[in-house]
Amino acid sequence: MPKDHGIGASQKRREDVRFLTGAGQYTDDINVHGQAYVYFLRSDVAHGKINSIDTAAASAMPGVVRIFTGADFEGVGGLPCGWQVTDKHGEAMKEPAHPVLAQGKVRHVGDPIAAVVADSLEQARNAAEAIDVDIEELPAVVDMKAALNAGATKVHDDLSDNLCYDWQFGTDTETVDAAFAAAAHVTKLELRNNRLVANPMEPRVALGEYNRAKDESTLYTTSQNPHVIRLLMGAFVLGIPEHKLRVVAPDVGGGFGTKIFHYAEEAFCTFASRKINRAVKWTSSRSEAFMSDAHGRDHVSTIELALDADNNFTALRTDTYANMGAYLSTFASCTPTWLHGTLMAGNYKTPAVQVNVKAVFTNTVPVDAYRGAGRPEATFQLERVIDKAARELGVDPIKLRRQNFITSFPYATPVAVEYDTGDYNATMDKMEELMDIPGFAARRAASEAKGKLRGLGINCFIEACGIAPSNLVGQLGARAGLYDAATVRVNATGSISVMVGAHSHGQGHETVFPQVVAEMLGIDESMIDIVHGDSSKIPFGMGTYGSRSLAVCGSAMVRATEKIINKAKKIAAHLMEASEADIELKDGQFSVAGTDKSVAWGDVTLAAYVPHNYPLEDIEPGLEETAFYDPANFTYPAGAYACEVEVDPDTGKVTIEKFVSADDFGNVVNPMIVEGQVHGGIAQGIGQALLENCAYDENGQLLSASYMDYAMPRASDLPHMANYTVDHSCQTPCTHNPLGVKGCGEAGAIGSPPTVVNAVLDALNSAGHKVAHIDMPVSPSRVWEAMNS
Amino acid sequence: MANVSMTVNGKTVSGEVKGNTLLVDFLRQNLHLTGTHVGCDTSQCGACNVSLNGDVVKSCTMFAAEADGADLTTIEGMANEDGSLGVIQAAFQEYHGLQCGFCTPGMVMAAQDLLKKNPKPTEAEVRHHLEGNICRCTGYHNIVKAIMAASGQDVGAIAAE
Numbered sequence: 001m002p003k004d005h006g007i008g009a010s011q012k013r014r015e016d017v018r019f020l021t022g023a024g025q026y027t028d029d030i031n032v033h034g035q036a037y038v039y040f041l042r043s044d045v046a047h048g049k050i051n052s053i054d055t056a057a058a059s060a061m062p063g064v065v066r067i068f069t070g071a072d073f074e075g076v077g078g079l080p081c082g083w084q085v086t087d088k089h090g091e092a093m094k095e096p097a098h099p100v101l102a103q104g105k106v107r108h109v110g111d112p113i114a115a116v117v118a119d120s121l122e123q124a125r126n127a128a129e130a131i132d133v134d135i136e137e138l139p140a141v142v143d144m145k146a147a148l149n150a151g152a153t154k155v156h157d158d159l160s161d162n163l164c165y166d167w168q169f170g171t172d173t174e175t176v177d178a179a180f181a182a183a184a185h186v187t188k189l190e191l192r193n194n195r196l197v198a199n200p201m202e203p204r205v206a207l208g209e210y211n212r213a214k215d216e217s218t219l220y221t222t223s224q225n226p227h228v229i230r231l232l233m234g235a236f237v238l239g240i241p242e243h244k245l246r247v248v249a250p251d252v253g254g255g256f257g258t259k260i261f262h263y264a265e266e267a268f269c270t271f272a273s274r275k276i277n278r279a280v281k282w283t284s285s286r287s288e289a290f291m292s293d294a295h296g297r298d299h300v301s302t303i304e305l306a307l308d309a310d311n312n313f314t315a316l317r318t319d320t321y322a323n324m325g326a327y328l329s330t331f332a333s334c335t336p337t338w339l340h341g342t343l344m345a346g347n348y349k350t351p352a353v354q355v356n357v358k359a360v361f362t363n364t365v366p367v368d369a370y371r372g373a374g375r376p377e378a379t380f381q382l383e384r385v386i387d388k389a390a391r392e393l394g395v396d397p398i399k400l401r402r403q404n405f406i407t408s409f410p411y412a413t414p415v416a417v418e419y420d421t422g423d424y425n426a427t428m429d430k431m432e433e434l435m436d437i438p439g440f441a442a443r444r445a446a447s448e449a450k451g452k453l454r455g456l457g458i459n460c461f462i463e464a465c466g467i468a469p470s471n472l473v474g475q476l477g478a479r480a481g482l483y484d485a486a487t488v489r490v491n492a493t494g495s496i497s498v499m500v501g502a503h504s505h506g507q508g509h510e511t512v513f514p515q516v517v518a519e520m521l522g523i524d525e526s527m528i529d530i531v532h533g534d535s536s537k538i539p540f541g542m543g544t545y546g547s548r549s550l551a552v553c554g555s556a557m558v559r560a561t562e563k564i565i566n567k568a569k570k571i572a573a574h575l576m577e578a579s580e581a582d583i584e585l586k587d588g589q590f591s592v593a594g595t596d597k598s599v600a601w602g603d604v605t606l607a608a609y610v611p612h613n614y615p616l617e618d619i620e621p622g623l624e625e626t627a628f629y630d631p632a633n634f635t636y637p638a639g640a641y642a643c644e645v646e647v648d649p650d651t652g653k654v655t656i657e658k659f660v661s662a663d664d665f666g667n668v669v670n671p672m673i674v675e676g677q678v679h680g681g682i683a684q685g686i687g688q689a690l691l692e693n694c695a696y697d698e699n700g701q702l703l704s705a706s707y708m709d710y711a712m713p714r715a716s717d718l719p720h721m722a723n724y725t726v727d728h729s730c731q732t733p734c735t736h737n738p739l740g741v742k743g744c745g746e747a748g749a750i751g752s753p754p755t756v757v758n759a760v761l762d763a764l765n766s767a768g769h770k771v772a773h774i775d776m777p778v779s780p781s782r783v784w785e786a787m788n789s
Numbered sequence: 790m791a792n793v794s795m796t797v798n799g800k801t802v803s804g805e806v807k808g809n810t811l812l813v814d815f816l817r818q819n820l821h822l823t824g825t826h827v828g829c830d831t832s833q834c835g836a837c838n839v840s841l842n843g844d845v846v847k848s849c850t851m852f853a854a855e856a857d858g859a860d861l862t863t864i865e866g867m868a869n870e871d872g873s874l875g876v877i878q879a880a881f882q883e884y885h886g887l888q889c890g891f892c893t894p895g896m897v898m899a900a901q902d903l904l905k906k907n908p909k910p911t912e913a914e915v916r917h918h919l920e921g922n923i924c925r926c927t928g929y930h931n932i933v934k935a936i937m938a939a940s941g942q943d944v945g946a947i948a949a950e
């Protein structure tokens with residue numbers, strides 16, 4: 001009988017009721033009396049010098065309150081980058097200014113030039129059309145390698161070139177070179193990790209409100225981390241102290257990383273509302289989102305794998321160009337380095353691993369973390385080169401992987417991380433069982449009988465979640481701590497509010513977090529509510545990204561609940577005139593061991609707030625505790641995925657016929673929600689592999705700027721339920737957090753792209769087409785070309 | 790400005806709109822029915838789906854004035870009279886067919902449209918019917934399950950086939 005309560009129960013989500021009845025409250029659903037609307041006039045050229053901006057005629061148009069340009073932001077801070085990377089020569093990365101509104105130059109299509117604030121959005125938009133901007137178009141740099149050529153146009157005139165940093169990490173060059181020289185076989189692959197747009201279905205929104213009487217600002221915003229926004233915007237951009245700035249992220253319609261970052265529009269609405277003493281609202285259109293939300297991925301890599309005569313991996317080297325876009329977004333610098341380089345060992349005991357990354361400025365939208373952030377890029381390179389090596393050597397790709405698996409833990413990789421636990425053979429076994437690998441030959445024959453090619457793709461991955469500990473990430477360049485916090489407030493009648501730093505934008509925290517507290521206290525989940533998303537109500541926590549909510553914030557909540565239990569036991573001991581050491585808590589009852597004496601949870605909580613019979617000399621009244629939790633290490637979820645595709649040889653069209661994921665997430669609190677996270681991640685991964693591509697032309701024009709040109713995965717692009725299994729039954733609990741959880745939000749997006757591409761290449765090569773690689777998205781035209789060239 | 794009146798979720802409503810006021814803006818801003826969402830500006834995502842005279846329509850793609858006199862149902866009108874979740878809504882909760890909830894109203898409206906016209910759809914038919922609805926969170930898997938379950942089919946058996 002599956003559990004229906006506490007840890008391990010697939011409880012139905014309580015947040016669903018409001019979302020299913022239209023009662024959710026997303027940022028755009030919030031309106032403040034008297035609010036004005038802002039429309040941003042954005043650059044339609046990729047690179048240009050602003051000669052003049054004449055707003056006189058526009059300012060006189062009906063409803064216009066005020067028009068802002070870059071000049072209004074002189075003396076105001078720029079948008080900060082939260083991570084300083086040190087390059088291989090020991091020098092700090094180049095960090096160009098990122099003004100809220102363009103100053104002097106525009107550097108990508110979508111760069112905001114002016115902001116019109118008016119009584120209505122329509123008036124603001126009309127007035128923006130009347131602004132006379134004289135921009136002298138400059139040559140644009142789009143291709144990363146061309147951007148690094150001597151004499152290339154510079155994105156930032158005050159920098160020496162377009163190289164943000166040249167980073168090297170892992171095993172030293174001499175050792176790696178020696179390993180390659182001694183190799184029996186070397187496999188090399190050049191590949192691109194396609195540029196993507198995260199596309200949460202809720203476009204970004206910012207609503208700035210100023211209370212002049214109290215000199216306080218409130219920003220309602222579509223953010224994954226309201227406290228981080230308060231910190232960055234308050235301290236670095238606008239100079240507003242924390243106690244005068246409240247940031248609220250209410251219901252948020254998906255994030256996938258792109259709502260981590262501090263954006264110009266947030267700072268603008270807050271700034272402008274103070275200037276005009278009136279609330280200012282911005283709601284992004286989808287077209288605007290394509291040119292103002294940070295993009296993801298966009299790496300070009302060369303990877304080489306060295307093997308000895310027994311097919312053991314002996315060395316790995318990768319050279320990556322990582323596109324930063326025109327400015328450094330909040331965590332842009334960290335993604336290709338510490339979230340990518342550290343994962344290059346994968347699941348394998350390769351003794352020498354070296355990672356080289358050149359981060360490059362181009363005249364494109366800034367690029368930053370997107371679901372998986374760095375780990376999908378690492379996994380794609382590694383698992384593609386392993387697959388290619390298996391084909392070159394004529395060995396079974398599953399056997400080659402198994403032979404090189406790390407099997408004893410803890411394991412320190414050559415790229416600085418220590419995996420605490422895992423069992424990669426177990427997830428591989430599970431995947432093989434669920435996939436029915438022996439049945440593949442018959443399925444292939446059936447496809448062939450229909451005139452289709454069929455391929456089987458295998459992939460393993462490891463990721464690092466719950467990025468921490470703070471002292472380590474500080475050494476690596478993080479400009480923030482990466483702990484999280486929770487306050488458990490027990491009320492007099494025993495009900496509980498838990499204020500958490502994590503933010504839920506689809507993950508179901510309001511359901512899952514109470515399951516943990518309910519389990520610990522032995523009370524019903526219905527007595528517990530989660531409060532999140534409002535900096536004025538929650539302790540200073542870092543929000544939700546990198547699959548960290550339960551591993552980091554959940555751990556803080558456990559620690560705070562433990563403090564509650566300790567104090568409650570003292571109160572119970574007093575009430576029952578027993579020794580604290582003898583008090584046991586079970587099913588919401590405190591009892592004295594070995595006796596039939598007990599008091600209920602509610603008796604103890606009432607005593608805490610009505611302390612008539614209470615040990616006031618020893619403990620304070622009340623029952624409320626806060627804990628901050630700073631993890632000792634990352635967590636390391638891992639898994640084995642498999643996919644079967646059919647390729648139509650006439651059209652090159654690829655369809656997913658069967659898909660299996662076998663993940664190890666450690667302990668699982670709500671299996672239903674975990675599986676949902678994997679489904680979503682896999683859909684995004686299949687989207688990246690087959691459909692999605694953010695394309696620019698050579699002049700820096702964004703070609704995929706709407707759903708007409710950017711192919712989002714739809715229901716019919718994904719496998720049918722009879723051919724699709726997500727499994728998380730292999731569980732090696734994390735050894736260093738109290739819940740033994742690892743994080744599940746990104747796995748699907750990391751594990752699936754190489755699985756799909758490997759399957760397509762298996763289909764083609766097995767049919768006699770010698771195709772080494774096809775870049776994502778593996779579109780019909782690319783497949784057809786590969787087969788017919 | 791023109792006066793429009795229509796029936797929304799069983800109530801007669803009216804308001805002053807401009808000729809170019811979109812139906813979705815009339816619902817969200819004039820009527821404060823914010824359950825209907827806007828996810829795109831190219832009629833591709835279906836977050837704005839409502840039922841108009843019994844057919845699902847994208848409320849971002851028509852003017853409020855065009856709905857003058859119409860009978861509309863929005864997500865706010867989908868629950869049972871006692872406030873409990875309707876069959877489709879309950880199935881979405883039961884099968885975890887939503888995560889962030891932003892696409893959900895449009896999905897529920899698309900689902901009721903399908904089940905009215907095709908009470909026992911196949912999985913392929915459900916997936917095909919959702920061509921105009923984008924969800925970024927769920928990978929559609931549980932949405933498809935929820936819709937099939939709401940039609941009274943045994944999704945456990947279908948998945949095990």
Ligand code: FES
Pocket residue numbers: 826827828829830831832833834835836837838847848849850
């Ligand atoms: S908002 Fe109507 S289809 Fe996207």
Ligand code: FES
Pocket residue numbers: 201253254506886887888889890891892893923924925926927
């Ligand atoms: S549940 Fe988030 S877009 Fe569908």
